[in-house]
Each structure stands twice: as C-alpha cells, then as structure tokens.
Amino acid sequence: MSAPLNNPPPAAKTAIDGGVGAFRRHDSGPKHVSGEAIYVDDMPEPPGLLHIQIGYARKAHAKIAAMDLSRVRNAPGVAAVLTAGDIPGANDVSPVAGDDPLFAEGLIEYWGQSLFAVAAETREQARRAAALAEISYDERPAILTIDEAMDAQSFLEKPYIMERGDPAGAIEAAPHIISGRINIGGQEHFYLESQAAMAVPGEDEDVTVHSSTQHPSEIQHKIAHVLGIDNHAVTVEVRRMGGGFGGKESQGNLLACAAALVAKLTGRPAKCVYDRDDDMTITGKRHDFRIDYQAGFDSDGRILGIAFEQALRCGMSWDLSEPIADRAMFHSDNCYYLPNVRITSYRCKTNTQSNTAFRGFGGPQGMVGIERVIDNIAHELGKDPLEVRRTNFYAHKSSPGAERRLTPYSMAVEDCIIQDIVAELAESAAYQRRRENIRAWNDASPVLKRGIALTPVKFGISFTKTFLNQAGALINVYTDGSIQLNHGGTEMGQGLFTKVAQVVAEEFQVDIAKVKITATTTGKVPNTSATAASSGSDLNGMAAQHAARKIKGRIAEFFAQRYQTNPDQVEFLPGRIRIGESELSFEAAIQQAYMARIPLSATGFYATPKISWDKAEGRGRPFYYFAYGAAVTECIIDTLTGENRLLRVDILHDVGKSLNPAIDLGQIEGGFVQGAGWLTTEELVWSEAGRLTTHAPSTYKIPACSDRAPDMRVKLFEGGENVEQTIYRSKAVGEPPLMLGISALMALSDAVANAGGTSDYPALDAPATPERILFAVERLRKKGNVL
Amino acid sequence: MPTISLQVNGKTVSGEVQGNTLLTDFLRQNLGLTGTHVGCDTSQCGACVIHVNGDSIKACTMLAAQADNASVTTIEGLSQGDDLHPVQAAFREAHGLQCGFCTPGMIMSAADLLSKNPNPSEAEIRSWLSGNLCRCTGYHNIVKAVQIAAGQMSGQRIAAE
Numbered sequence: 001m002s003a004p005l006n007n008p009p010p011a012a013k014t015a016i017d018g019g020v021g022a023f024r025r026h027d028s029g030p031k032h033v034s035g036e037a038i039y040v041d042d043m044p045e046p047p048g049l050l051h052i053q054i055g056y057a058r059k060a061h062a063k064i065a066a067m068d069l070s071r072v073r074n075a076p077g078v079a080a081v082l083t084a085g086d087i088p089g090a091n092d093v094s095p096v097a098g099d100d101p102l103f104a105e106g107l108i109e110y111w112g113q114s115l116f117a118v119a120a121e122t123r124e125q126a127r128r129a130a131a132l133a134e135i136s137y138d139e140r141p142a143i144l145t146i147d148e149a150m151d152a153q154s155f156l157e158k159p160y161i162m163e164r165g166d167p168a169g170a171i172e173a174a175p176h177i178i179s180g181r182i183n184i185g186g187q188e189h190f191y192l193e194s195q196a197a198m199a200v201p202g203e204d205e206d207v208t209v210h211s212s213t214q215h216p217s218e219i220q221h222k223i224a225h226v227l228g229i230d231n232h233a234v235t236v237e238v239r240r241m242g243g244g245f246g247g248k249e250s251q252g253n254l255l256a257c258a259a260a261l262v263a264k265l266t267g268r269p270a271k272c273v274y275d276r277d278d279d280m281t282i283t284g285k286r287h288d289f290r291i292d293y294q295a296g297f298d299s300d301g302r303i304l305g306i307a308f309e310q311a312l313r314c315g316m317s318w319d320l321s322e323p324i325a326d327r328a329m330f331h332s333d334n335c336y337y338l339p340n341v342r343i344t345s346y347r348c349k350t351n352t353q354s355n356t357a358f359r360g361f362g363g364p365q366g367m368v369g370i371e372r373v374i375d376n377i378a379h380e381l382g383k384d385p386l387e388v389r390r391t392n393f394y395a396h397k398s399s400p401g402a403e404r405r406l407t408p409y410s411m412a413v414e415d416c417i418i419q420d421i422v423a424e425l426a427e428s429a430a431y432q433r434r435r436e437n438i439r440a441w442n443d444a445s446p447v448l449k450r451g452i453a454l455t456p457v458k459f460g461i462s463f464t465k466t467f468l469n470q471a472g473a474l475i476n477v478y479t480d481g482s483i484q485l486n487h488g489g490t491e492m493g494q495g496l497f498t499k500v501a502q503v504v505a506e507e508f509q510v511d512i513a514k515v516k517i518t519a520t521t522t523g524k525v526p527n528t529s530a531t532a533a534s535s536g537s538d539l540n541g542m543a544a545q546h547a548a549r550k551i552k553g554r555i556a557e558f559f560a561q562r563y564q565t566n567p568d569q570v571e572f573l574p575g576r577i578r579i580g581e582s583e584l585s586f587e588a589a590i591q592q593a594y595m596a597r598i599p600l601s602a603t604g605f606y607a608t609p610k611i612s613w614d615k616a617e618g619r620g621r622p623f624y625y626f627a628y629g630a631a632v633t634e635c636i637i638d639t640l641t642g643e644n645r646l647l648r649v650d651i652l653h654d655v656g657k658s659l660n661p662a663i664d665l666g667q668i669e670g671g672f673v674q675g676a677g678w679l680t681t682e683e684l685v686w687s688e689a690g691r692l693t694t695h696a697p698s699t700y701k702i703p704a705c706s707d708r709a710p711d712m713r714v715k716l717f718e719g720g721e722n723v724e725q726t727i728y729r730s731k732a733v734g735e736p737p738l739m740l741g742i743s744a745l746m747a748l749s750d751a752v753a754n755a756g757g758t759s760d761y762p763a764l765d766a767p768a769t770p771e772r773i774l775f776a777v778e779r780l781r782k783k784g785n786v787l
Numbered sequence: 788m789p790t791i792s793l794q795v796n797g798k799t800v801s802g803e804v805q806g807n808t809l810l811t812d813f814l815r816q817n818l819g820l821t822g823t824h825v826g827c828d829t830s831q832c833g834a835c836v837i838h839v840n841g842d843s844i845k846a847c848t849m850l851a852a853q854a855d856n857a858s859v860t861t862i863e864g865l866s867q868g869d870d871l872h873p874v875q876a877a878f879r880e881a882h883g884l885q886c887g888f889c890t891p892g893m894i895m896s897a898a899d900l901l902s903k904n905p906n907p908s909e910a911e912i913r914s915w916l917s918g919n920l921c922r923c924t925g926y927h928n929i930v931k932a933v934q935i936a937a938g939q940m941s942g943q944r945i946a947a948e
Contacts (some may be wrong), residue, residue, distance in 0.1 A: 025882045032887030033875040033894060035822020035862035042821035190922050192826045192834055192888035242824070242888030243922050276827040493886025493923045662882045666924060670885065673925035697831035697920060705926045706917035710909070712927060 012583070013574035018512025020502050020728045023662045027498045027517055028240065028491075039242050040196040040212045041273050049198075050079055050119040052258055052272035053126035055133050056282060057108040057115055060142035060351040060690025064106055064115070064135065071132040072118055077125030080266050082258075083116045089228030093257050095218060095250035097318035100354060102226060102257050108137070109316035110351050111690045112281040114254060119262045119270055142351040142690045146183075146290045146311045149348035156314055156321065156347045162329050162618045164408050165340030170305025174296025178380055181293070182372045183765040184365050186313070187286035187358055187678040188694075190702050191492075193242020194279040197256035198271040199223075199263035205233040207260050212241045213252040214490050215530035220522045222253045223260040234260070239519035244492035245674070246357030249530045250319055251283040280695040284319055284356035285684065287312040289328065291369040301377050301388035305340040308332050308369055312362070314347050315354035321347055323464050324355075324362035326615070330409060330622060331366035335418045335458040336374070336392035337404040351690055357532060359674065360735045363459055367739050368679070368766065371455055375746055379753060379761045385746070386422075386431065386454050393418055394458075397723065410619040413626065415723045418456050421630050421652050424717070426454060429632040429650035438634070442754045449637050450647075451751025455743040456630045457653075459736040460623030462611050463533045469608035469624075471539035472525040475504065475547040477600040481587035483508065483515045488528025489540035490520045494734055495663035496536040502659060503541045503727060507548035509572040510586055525603075534627070534732035537659060539606055541727035547604025555589060558598045610724075625724045627731045629653035629717070631672060631740035633709070633747040639755045639781075642774030644748060646676065646709035651740055653714070656722035656731035668737040669714050675741020677703040679766045680748070752776045757784030791855040795820070796864025804851040811835050813851035814861060822862040822891045826920070833919030836892035836899075837861045843899035845918075862891035865898060873943070874898045874936040883932035885923035893919045897933045905941055909934070 018024050031037035055072070073081045084091050084103040094100035104113050116133070120126035143154050171177060197211040197219075205227070211219050216236040224231045236256070241248055255272040262270035274282065292309040310328055314321035329343045374392065378385035394416045395404040405412045426432065431454050438450045463469050473487035485504050491497045497517040505512040522528075529539070556570035559579045563569075571578045577589040584592075594600060613620040631651045637644040651672060655664045681701045685694045694700040722729045745766055752762040752773060757780035764776050792801035795818060802817050814820045814837070826834035828847050835847040838860040865872045874897050877883070884890045893916065900907060900915045907915065912933045913926075921929060 025879065026884060026887075028887055029879040029882070029884060032884050032890040033862075033871065033878045034866060035820075035891045037887050038821070039824075039888065042815075042824075044819075190920075192832065192886065192920065192922055193824070194826075241886065243886040245922070276829070276832075493884075493888075495885070666882055666885055666928065669925035669927045670923045671925075674922065696829055697827050698829060702920060702922060703925075704917040704920060705929065706913045708913070708926050710913075712925075714927070 012576065016505055016509055016511050016574045018502055019506040020659055021657070022502060022660060024498055024502060024512070024660050025662055026495050027501065038239065039193050040198055040210050043198060043210060046200060046269040048268045050121070050262055050266060050268050050270040051123040051126045052262055052270055053118045053130040054114050054255065054258065054272070054278065054282065055116040055118060055130040057104065057111060057113040059108055059137045059139055060111045060144065061140045062108045062137035063140070064108060065138045066136045067115065068134040069116060071134065072129045075125065075129035075132055077121040078118060078129045079121065080119040080262060081116060082261060082265065086265065087226055087261065089226045092225065093222050093253040094317060095253065095320055099317040100319065102254060110353055112353060112692065114282065117258045117262060119266065144350055144352060144686055144690050146288065146313050146348050149313070149350050150311055150346065154349045156318055156349045160345045161342065162408055163342040164410060167305045167307050167340040167342040170340035171294055171296035171307065174304045175298050176380060177294065177296050178376050179294040180376055180763060182291050182369065184289040184291065184368050185767045186288040186355065186684050187682050188280055188684060188700055189245045189247030189285065189358060191241065191243030191245060191247055194274045194276055195248065195252050195255055195283065196273040197252060197259045198269065199259035200269045201263040201267055205229045207233065207263055208235045208237065209256055209260055210237050211252055211256045212248055213238055213256065214244045214248045214492060214532060215250065216490065216520055216522050217526070217528045218250065218530065219253060219256045223257050226257045226261060227264055235521060235523045237519050237521040238490050241490065241492040245359045246361065246532060247283065248492070249357040249532050251356055277695045281692055284315055284354045286358035286678070287314065287321065287324060287355040287362065287365065289365040293369060293373050295373050295377065297377055299381065300391050301381050301383055302391050303336065303338055306338050306373065307342045309344045309346070310366065310369065311346040311348055313350050313352065313355060315350055315352045317354040319354040319356045321355060324357065326464055328362035328366035330460055330464065331363040332369050333407055334367045334370045335394060335456045336370060337394045338408055341408045343408060352686065359738045361533065363735065364675065364739050368742055368745065371742050371746060375749055376761050384435065386426065389456060390422065409622065411621045411623065415625055417654065418458060418628050421628055421654060421717055422454065422456055425630045425632060425650060425652040431632055434634065447639055449639055449751045449754045450634065451747045451749065451754060452632065452634045453743050453746035453750050454630060454632045455746055457736055457739045458626045458628055459739065460626055461534055461538065461732045462608055462622060462624045463529065463535065464613055464622040466611055466613055468529040469535070469539065469611060470529060471543040471606050472528060473540060473543035473547045473604040474524050475544065475551060475602055475604070477551055477590055479591055479594045481514065481590045483510065484518055485515050485544060486518045486524040487540040487544050488520065488525045489536040490531040492531070494536065494667060495660065496531065496540065498663060499537045499659045500540050500544050504544050504548050507545055507552065508586065509574050534734035534736065536734065537730065538726055538732050539608070542606035543604040545604065545727060546606055547602045550602035550604065551600060554598050555593050558593055558596055625722055625731070627654060627736040629736055629740055631743040633743040635744065635747040635751055637748065637751045637773055639777045642770030644770060644773055646744055648711040649709045651714045652717050653737055653740070654717040654720040654731060655733045656720050656726065657729040658716055659728060659730045661716060664716060664733050665714055667733045671737030672740045673703050673708060675738035676744040679741055679745040680768050681707065683767050683769055748773060752780070755780060757781035789852050791852055793854050793856060794858040796860060806852060808851040810846040810849040810851045810854050814846065820861050820863050824888055824891060826888065833896060834889050834892040836895040836919065838895060838899060843896050862895060865894065872898060873939040874901065874933070877932040877936035877939065881928045881932035881935055883924065883928040889919060889921045893921065893929060897936065901937055901940055906937060
C-alpha cells in the first residue's frame, strides 16, 4: 500500500539546531539565571515533612560507653530518634566493602561518624534536639596521619605492588640516582550544594527518594539493603546536582538511607540536608598521599629505573579507596615511558573521614609523583624540565615499532599525541623565551621571584573495574514528533544532559528543542553505574545513540516497505525524512509510523569494548583510550612572605572531536582552577584530637574570582580525534583537565628554586601554601647562608 | 513573635517570624523563593546574595526582622516580566555557569556592581566577585558575562538618552 505523502516543509532545512559539535550552552542555563532551576532542597515540601539531623561522634577513636538520647527524644518537635537498633535490614551504607555503618554501634572510628538521626517538625528543632545527646566515650589512641599509619602498619589490606622489568638493578646501574619524598594534601569537594535527600513513603514497601547523587542506582540498592526490602520498591530520582566532583558518588548514601528509614518508620516524608560544616565534618575527601621515590637516569635525564612508594590515607573504611589507589598507580607514569618500574601502594587505615572519589580518582596524586621526579631530575642535571619531559615521552602514535609504548601495567599506549600538543603549546605560549626572560628578571629582583612550568597530562579513560563500563538509555518518540530522553547519567553541571541530547538530535536530525531532557530515575533506566570516571558522555551518549538507531531502523524499515524500496534508501535529513525521491516532515513520518503500529520507544545499551584488567597479575588494558593535554603556568612569589600569584596560564587540551566546544572549554577552565586550588591554597587541617578544623570556607580556601590568573588562554587541540570508536570520536573531558593544575605547583617550585641560596632542590610539598613556600625559601637560603 | 512587613520583588508581604529567623529562611520557607540558595550559612560563599534597599547583601546572615520595612529584590524579581535583566541574559549567553547553584547570588552581586560602577575594569569585577564562590567554572565566563552585561547596559543607557 502506498499512502500519499504529506507536503514536505516549504524550504528544506539544511542543518539542525544543536546537533553534535555545536557550541551549545547548558540546557538549564535559562532556569539557572532566573532562579527557577530546582535542587533537592528547593522542591516543594510535601505535607507532614520531617527534617532530619544526623547526630555524630565527637571522638576520633572510642568505644561508646553510654549513649543517652532521652533528652533528644523529649525535645520540642521531635517525632523520631533512630539508632542502629531501629534498622530493619543491614546497618551498612558502604559502596563496596560493607564497612560503613549507617549508625555506629559500639565502636567509633572517626570524629564525625554518624551515631543517630533525629527527625523533627522543623530543621531548627532537629538541630537543637541533636545537640542534647549525652554520650560518654571510652577513648582509644587514634591513628590520624599517613606517617602514623605507616609506623603502625595500619592498612586496609596488604600493600599492592605493580612491577615491570628490573627496577632495583636499573636504578643501581644508572649514572645518576635521586631519591625524595613529596607529601600531597587532600581536597574537600566543596560542591556549592551540600548533600541532600528527601524520601517520600508510598504504598506497600515503596519509597521514592530525591537525592543529590551521582549514583542513583547505588542509593536505590543501599536503601533496599538498609530497609530489608527489594530494589524494585525503591525509586531514586535526580534532576540535577549543584556540583558533585566525585563527592556525591558514594557519600550521599548515608543521608538518603537515613531519610528513607525515617520515612518508612514514621510513614511521613523526610528530608536530610547537611549544612556546610556538617558536610565537611562527615563526608570523605580526596586522599592525601605521601610518595617516596627513587629514580636512576642517564645524563639526558632519561629514566632507566624508578621505584615509587605511594601511601594514601583511606580513612576509617574502604569506601572507593581500592580503585582510587589503583588509579594512582596507573598514573604514576603520566606521559612517560618507564622501562623498569616498581610501584608499591600502601592503603592506610586511619581514624578520619573515609576518603572518597574526587575528580581524577587518585590519578592526580600519582601524576604529581612522577612530575615531581621529572622536576627533580631536571634540577639535578641543570636542565630545563621540559627537555627532560620530552626525553621521556611514550612513543608517538605514528612512530613505527613497539618501542617505548608499554605502561607499568603492560598496556600499550597506541594513541599518544602528547608530542604534538606540547610542541604547539610551547610555541603558542612562547615557553622558551619567557623562561629566559624570567631568569633575567629574577636576577634583577631580590625579593619577588618568578617561575614557569609546562606539564603534560595523559589520563586513562574507563572505570578500572571493568563491569562498571556499561550504560542504558530510554528514548520515547511521541506522536507529535517530540522526543523524550532518559539515560543513566546524572547532571551535576558538567553539561552531560546537553551533550546526550545533542547526540539524539543529531541521530534523528531534529532541532535539539524537540528533545526533552528528563531527570535521571532508577525507574526508567536500571542498574546504572555512577556518573564518574569522566565516562558520562562516552557511555550514555553511546547508549542513547543505540536507542535512537533502533527507532530509526524501525522507521526506515516501515517506509522502505511502504515505498517498495530498501531501508538504506530512507534518510534522516534535517527536520525530514527522505525515501528515495520523496520527502516528508519528521512529524508526519512519526504520525504515519504510529498509525502503522510501529513501536516508537526503545531502550539502548552500551558496554565499552576491548577493556580488561587482571589485578592479580597486574596486567591488562584497563583503559579504552587516553585523553591528553598540557598547560604552561607562570607565577610570582614574594620570598619574604611566601605570598604568591598565578600570572598567566596557557592550556591546550585534547577532547577528540568535541561534542560541544562551549561545554568542553568550561570543563577545562574549571578543571584547571580546581586542580591549581588543590595544589596551592586548599589545605585541610585536623586537630590532634582528630577533629577537622577547616570545616567551612572561612578556613578552607577554594579559589575565588580574584585568585584566577589574570591572563588565561585556553584552547582545544584542533585535529584531535579519538582513535577508538567513541561517540562521534569525542574524548572524555570531566577529569583530565584537573591535572593541568599540576603546572601551577611546578611553576611555584621553579620560583622557589630561583630564590637563591643553594642549588638544593626546593622539594615543595602540596598544597604550596604561602607558609610552605616561605619555609622552602628559608630552607634554601639558610643552607646557603643567605639569611 | 514579631510581625514583619516588607516589599519583596515589588509586592508587599508580611508574616510572623521568630526573632532568630534568617532572611534566607523567610524567603525560601515562607515565600517559596528558592532561587536564593544557601551554600555555607556563614557569609562566605555568596550563593544567598540578594538586594536589600538597593545594596547586595548575604541573606544567610541577616535576620528576617532586620528586613522589616525594607525593599528586597531576589533573583526571581530581577527580570522585568519575561525580559531578563542584562546580567541574567549575559550569564546565559556567555555560558557563565555550570551547576548553577552559585549563579543567582553571582548575578545579584554583579547586578549591584554594575548599578554602582557601570563600567568596571576586569580587575574591579574580579575583586567585587571575590565574595561569591564558584566551584565549577574557573570564573572565566563569569567575568566575561559581567563585561558583556556592562556593555549591554551602557548601550541601553545611551539609547535611552
């Protein structure tokens, strides 16, 4: 049967609005600027809502001798006070290991550990009531720092070692040997929206939870686990977060489970929102590291053998520390070929917050370790560190043979383009000339000293737990031709929703306005992985494409049949469909497909190919591909005070073929500033009793608008294209740019080295706060009798 | 409990508040104006910036009672009907936001800056906004947005004259 075609649109569109590669602003932008974008704590409060305050421990390590909550229960407005004994299911909110109780029983393992929850009519009543708890502690000695944990051999598991070749022999035989240590501080996520969850009880055992989480599936599973019910009774939804950065991958479990528990036990909706101080006191952070290194190298600075000892502070439980520690090892090569290498990882158990995912997931710390070694080697040989970096790069992707490709974990680096990026950046940033000018300027400036550094980044993309590399999507096309899109990824500001909508618009060749982006919910797409590991658009973009192509395939088959042609004669053109010589609008085509009973809804799925990882053997291909970038930072320090400024930053970063340059540039700029903040101003301090003393922005300093380098030039690497078949050959961009911030630390190291005194290496620890810079300068000058 | 009466976004509102009720809580809870966010509760992050009698203030450390008889503008009241304020339009156009949580406070601060200093230098913008923290953008597009808005507004003024 052949029905008459509807009239094609009068003037055929030549391009759609908002397809792949478009410079497209964030989809929620109009709502953000008008204050209409809704976060969990902005949602209309259901009648009868209870507000929850978590009561937490004020000791780092202790037995609970007695906990009297009667005054809490009797406080005004209190509806429920819940402790471990009230949990119907498991007392566990951990992401993996089963070692994070919702409410501590008996043993307290860090200052800030949850003990009980108070639910009251108002937030203020809940807070006031929680303060009335009478708890007596039987204190035990606490292990707080990496040094203490290493001395006490306090580990979560026995040290893990990755080794290739003969590092000890190669170091011993090398013409030059250096050894040293760098301490690298942790980092608070400081997402502007603190953790929040609201639970609404439903029929039977059902509960619906709105959570500010990067991992709705895990929240769903943990709530079911805690309530002792099936996963199918729990629905978790998230429209957006006010930032995540890894801090909402597992750390939202506790308060979401507390809210669900209160909701189920009281039959009333319940909300838990941490205030900033509680959030910083309770939740885990980026792991701090102590890295010891020994390297043997030749007179060109070529590394012949190297050994790292990485000790990281995991805190009181595993959380995600195992893959984080692994990723630090995976990135202890950065862009450099290490022919003989041994990396030992000590996963320290301490009486502090359980450290967690944070943009880069251990990779940044591993990378700081090797960049420090390169800087130290250059200093030892009196060479420009850039020269030493270039000497040690992995083989370029186009260079013949298998030489200089193998990582410490025996994966071949086949896509290396760092040479191209560094060459272009060194040229555009006039690195060489500026370095010489700075030397001359410093000679004439006794107090102020400048420094400059160019550092590269190679970051492995994929979850190293291979099974996590999967994603699902759901696309519904309605009879008017409008499209609803849902996928397992979450939106935390990174622009994922916009990018995946672009993919769907591109596939159907409709304007992006036709594609409605909907909140992530476990009810539509199940069993998802966290939006993490930079993989959001790689995984969900592919899953959405798969779903779109299913529907397109059905439509093509239908019209091919109707017009007696082959499905490959059916083309999706901007706003319309062409079948052979005939055209009809997308809307008309959808209407006809519907009338012919063609299913217009489809799920999509994607599993990253090629990857594998054998941890016992320390071999495999944990990463699908690598993302590359480089940055040049110039800074200035005051050698009398340690005060410092970043003056100019030049960045060239590889995103493959960009899905959206506007969003990618934003990720790069923001990533650099966050990375530079980690290594310069952001310092976490615990008291001797184990209490985090920097638990608010008054004492914990993230970069402000006035801290940013006045001259910042950011460019996407042109001609970038993923060698692997990723979504439209793009590359992940969430985490890699954070590590561009390492150039700030190395520039400060260069400035300190120029402060004079001796030729000793500055050995600057991170964060390079004014105090640390001043101490480093004084150390050098005292030794040289300059002071 | 004191009763307060004030102008919020051009409308007179009144309500009973406790002596210790914060202005943010009054706006968010009593009036449902949730565009004003709370990021730190301690006047550091600037997510809660609104205008009180024409000046930008951090509403998380002002008592609702202190706003009695005042004229308050929140992010919801900055636009004129459907027309965005030039600062709002510029933040949207310049992609001066990512997660958006700091955006309302950032815009309210920037709007106050431009009302007091219509042609600020880049350094003046950076200094003025240093009490508004953003964890996502690195501030590049935020500063650009304020510059665009300044240009737009001076153009408007010239046109009006």
